[in-house]
Amino acid sequence: MSEAKAKAGLQDVVAGDSSICLVDGKEGRLVYQGYDINDLAGKASFEEVVYLLWYGKLPNVSELSALDAALKQNREIPSDVLELVKSLSNSAANPSGMEILRTAASYLGAVDPNKAMDRETHIQQATKLVSMLASITAAVGRFKQGKEYVAPRNDLGHAANFLYMLTGQEADELSVEAFDVALILHADHEFNASTFTARCTVATLSDMYSGVTSAIGALKGPLHGGANEDVLRMLMEIDSVENAATEVANKLENGVKVPGFGHRVYRSYDPRGLVLKRYAKQLTEKVNNTKWFEMTEITEGVVLEHFAKKGKDLKYNVDLYSGSLYNAMGIPVELFTPLFVISRVSGWTAHILEQYANNRIIRPVADYVGPVDQKFVPIAERN
Ligand SMILES: CC(=O)SCCNC(=O)CCNC(=O)[C@H](O)C(C)(C)COP(=O)(O)OP(=O)(O)OC[C@H]1O[C@@H](n2cnc3c(N)ncnc32)[C@H](O)[C@@H]1OP(=O)(O)O
Ligand SMILES: O=C([O-])CC(=O)C(=O)O
Numbered sequence: 302m303s304e305a306k307a308k309a310g311l312q313d314v315v316a317g318d319s320s321i322c323l324v325d326g327k328e329g330r331l332v333y334q335g336y337d338i339n340d341l342a343g344k345a346s347f348e349e350v351v352y353l354l355w356y357g358k359l360p361n362v363s364e365l366s367a368l369d370a371a372l373k374q375n376r377e378i379p380s381d382v383l384e385l386v387k388s389l390s391n392s393a394a395n396p397s398g399m400e401i402l403r404t405a406a407s408y409l410g411a412v413d414p415n416k417a418m419d420r421e422t423h424i425q426q427a428t429k430l431v432s433m434l435a436s437i438t439a440a441v442g443r444f445k446q447g448k449e450y451v452a453p454r455n456d457l458g459h460a461a462n463f464l465y466m467l468t469g470q471e472a473d474e475l476s477v478e479a480f481d482v483a484l485i486l487h488a489d490h491e492f493n494a495s496t497f498t499a500r501c502t503v504a505t506l507s508d509m510y511s512g513v514t515s516a517i518g519a520l521k522g523p524l525h526g527g528a529n530e531d532v533l534r535m536l537m538e539i540d541s542v543e544n545a546a547t548e549v550a551n552k553l554e555n556g557v558k559v560p561g562f563g564h565r566v567y568r569s570y571d572p573r574g575l576v577l578k579r580y581a582k583q584l585t586e587k588v589n590n591t592k593w594f595e596m597t598e599i600t601e602g603v604v605l606e607h608f609a610k611k612g613k614d615l616k617y618n619v620d621l622y623s624g625s626l627y628n629a630m631g632i633p634v635e636l637f638t639p640l641f642v643i644s645r646v647s648g649w650t651a652h653i654l655e656q657y658a659n660n661r662i663i664r665p666v667a668d669y670v671g672p673v674d675q676k677f678v679p680i681a682e683r684n
Pocket of ligand 2: 489493494
């Protein structure tokens with residue numbers, strides 16, 4: 302039995318070394334491989350950030366063009382995968398976008414004949430996952446709306462191609478920029494629940510697809526990635542700018558946790574939320590669809606006042622403002638958490654590569670609080 306006491310939720314426990322991402326919760330700062338996200342968002346492309354996370358440096362022109370070509374080669378969804386995704390999307394069980402993605406990631410692993418465990422293979426698999434999970438998410442969006450699959454276009458960047466595959470139309474410049482920035486902002490976040498899950502899975506020397514499949518399962522929950530859908534669902538349920546303040550205040554009064562607020566690490570603002578809020582304001586105004594943004598701002602005011610009164614140093618997180626932004630791009634709510642996957646798969650795979658490079662199985666201990674020395678009673682004699 303261990304003498305050490307467990308920390309609930311492993312709060313503040315240092316669980317390993319990593320050089321991929323720094324989350325400075327006190328200062329509200331997020332840094333990928335040494336670069337502040339504010340210096341990347343809107344200046345670099347998502348593809349450059351993927352390279353940065355995997356290789357630890359920003360790519361030069363030829364390095365970026367090699368990655369770009371490899372991503373484009375993996376955009377088209379093979380027919381068996383497309384059939385699977387279509388039948389799940391139309392299934393009477395109505396699986397969520399996240400359930401379909403989790404199944405698709407697992408299926409991609411099962412049908413990949415290359416089971417080698419070397420870095421080159423892992424980079425190829427990571428490239429396939431980053432590219433194809435985006436195409437699959439767009440296909441899910443199409444099928445769930447009763448529409449036909451739209452094939453990818455190789456003259457478009459990753460963000461623009463996704464929006465094209467989802468809507469069948471080339472998106473405007475601001476939407477592409479905002480979506481590219483959202484992908485960058487969600488790309489990595491140190492040892493968050495889904496990334497840590499991925500690392501635990503592959504630390505047994507299981508394969509990359511298993512790591513990503515288990516990470517998708519972890520991201521799906523409403524305390525993690527699922528919160529971005531819950532924010533807009535909550536606002537849609539309230540459905541009134543006038544009633545938003547009272548209804549949110551009632552929720553807090555009744556001890557309901559409001560999605561899009563609170564964070565295990567950030568004690569200052571979440572720097573990603575600030576950028577997303579700016580883009581959400583700009584885009585919702587441009588497309589003249591400001592209702593959800595206005596309601597989000599009202600919610601922000603009510604919840605922050607509530608936290609302040611209670612002396613809690615909590616703010617809004619990355620999931621608060623993405624909803625009104627994605628909605629202004631015409632993206633349905635049930636794709637919001639899958640959008641998180643499209644981005645975070647770059648961080649998961651970076652962490653998987655880092656774990657493989659210096660692996661030791663992850664196996665903490667439990668503080669056993671159950672009974673000991675029970676006397677065995679044969680089944681026939683039990684009450
Ligand atoms: C990408 C991401 O994963 S970002 C997070 C996305 N998740 C959400 O937005 C869901 C809502 N938020 C939460 O559930 C939590 O804040 C989490 C899961 C993010 C962090 O959880 P923890 O670090 O365990 O904090 P915990 O849940 O203990 O909260 C601390 C206190 O703040 C309160 N609190 C935290 N978040 C919220 C919230 N969103 N609304 C109201 N109160 C909250 C808790 O009730 C608790 O109060 P208490 O001390 O009086 O009991
Ligand atoms: O870091 C966390 O715990 C959750 C989070 O914000 C993320 O994964 O982006």
